[in-house]
Amino acid sequence: MNPALLLRALTIGLLANVLAVVMSMSPGHAQTALDKVSFGTNWVAEAEHGGFFQAVADGTYRAYGLDVTIVPGGPNNNNRMLLISGKLDFFMAANTLMSLDAVVNDVPVISVAAIFQKDPQVLLTHPESKITKLEELKPLTLFVSKEGVSSYFQWLKSEYGFSEEKVRPYTFNSQPFIADKQSAMQGYVTSEPFAIEQSAKFKPGIILLADYGFNTYSTLIETRGDLIDKKPDLVQRFVDASIVGWYHYLYGDNAPANAMIKKLNPEMTDELLAYSIARMKEYGIVDSGDSLRDGIGAMTDERMASFFDKMVRAHVVRSDIDYRKAYTLRFINKGVGLDLRPKK
Template sequence: MNPAILPRALTMGLLACLAALSPARAQATLDKVSFGTNWVPEAEHGGFFQAVADGTYKRYGLDVTIVPGGPNDNNRMLLISGKLDFFMAANTLMSLDAVANKVPVVSVAAIFQKDPQVFLTHPESKITKLEELKPLTLFVSKEGITGYFQWLKSEYGFNEKNVRPYTFNPQPFIATAQSAMQGYVTSEPYAVEKAAQFKPGIILLADYGFNTYSTLIETRSELIDKKPDLVQRFVDASIIGWYNYLYGDNAPANALIKKLNPEMTDDLLAFSLAKMKEYGIVDSGDTLREGIGAMSDEREASFFDKMVRAGVVKPDIDFRKAYTLRFINKGVGLDLRPKN
């Protein structure tokens, strides 16, 4: 061999060895992260499962375990006690409640720009506006009464005299023509259509000013202080996961969801995804400029003021402690949104 070629050959060989070793090294240095959801696996969690299934979290140096929630689980308590690193909070009211009770958790991203909360109506009632629900029998859950219904009373003059308990069974609504039932736009319309063979009317509260964020990523203040880089990587990778779930090949996520939740069907997954897109649940408003997960001080203040007027939260709490904009509004993943 030409002596002049020898150093180059050794260099190339060394680079090849390093390339062969790098996946193992990367695997060995992944940071273990646990993320608790607030319900069983479903399309509404799709972006998180996508980031696991397609390797996005790993590319961000994370070994993420998703801990599903359910009717008998309290993953938020596991977050507070330090047994989970992140939690999927339902809405901003949970964050405000944490501040009121001096619980050191903070929202670091808002995956849903619109709360999926809706009222469903019978098609023959021809309801097209929120105010037209007032004379109807309204099936509302106990949590709904203490939350969004207080806003309906203060902002739109609703009255609890027409309210009946909603037990997450659509049959009373189906059997009562002059009624409306609470639900999520991503699930209950599907259940009603299957059970009653009609497409219900849909009134999305977010379109009438109920501007809470939903499906927030929440973590402990301690983790933000001690491991801000880990928090940033989890937020960024989750955002990428949501772009890929909405606009890319989401088969890996759906397969994982169905594996963990055998009762889930392809039809419901497709329905939920379609509704998230149709109503701009994830990607609308501020996210068009700032990227999925966006939040703003103005909107947080607006929702806080509405909840104060409704008597849901006390006016003396510092709502700014409920969230931080430090990890979002950076345009992460904007290039993944389809151009047309």
């Protein structure tokens, strides 16, 4: 080869290599390491956690610069304690009462988003009773769990005049309810009605407490105050990506998330997953109320104050606590993902 041409080729090659290195170091082309994040749920994998699994499975968290590990909960796992001790970054709290309890006990966790606008708690009835309103449940035997008696049932007493004389222990066995046509049983709208249909071959009546004023938020994202102070950008990205994951799960192709759920929870079936998703959409569990305007995850000061006042009247929480320490609106109500909701 002509020496001059050889020198020119080598020079061009060197410049190309230098340019490639510079391009890889520029912000638009940087191969930035993902931030590792751990998120603990409060139960085994199920559709009620679907948006979080969706954000892992379809790459949404990665698109937000996050490498997220979901740690499923269960009867023998206390993921909230792992959050408090610093071994998890985020936790899925069941409802606002947990957030208020954290304030009472000076636990340094804060709710940063409320994925469920409505708590899925229901009371189920027999079709023969023809009950269509909450007040009509008063004469019935009520199967309520120990946790239910100390929380939502106290609200039923203070707001609607229910009596504990009608309460019988609910041990997560539906047979006593099935056997007694003059009874009602607690459950979640996303699961227990399906189980009754499968085992007893009848479709129970459903009274959703949220539709009668039990306005706790549910499935909240909690984190520690120190993480908010030190890494607010990470908290924001996790909240935003989780919200997008929930839009994809409800309104897009949720097969990737459901595959993850079934792998982690072999007892889960396609039929129950489909039922749970359909009920979440039908009853507006995730996407209703304020979320229609502000996006999934929405919370408001007014609603938090309203629920706190109800729990004080029901003697579930003390009146002297500062409930505003339980949550922050800093990371939500920004309309994230609203463009992903199907147009009507």
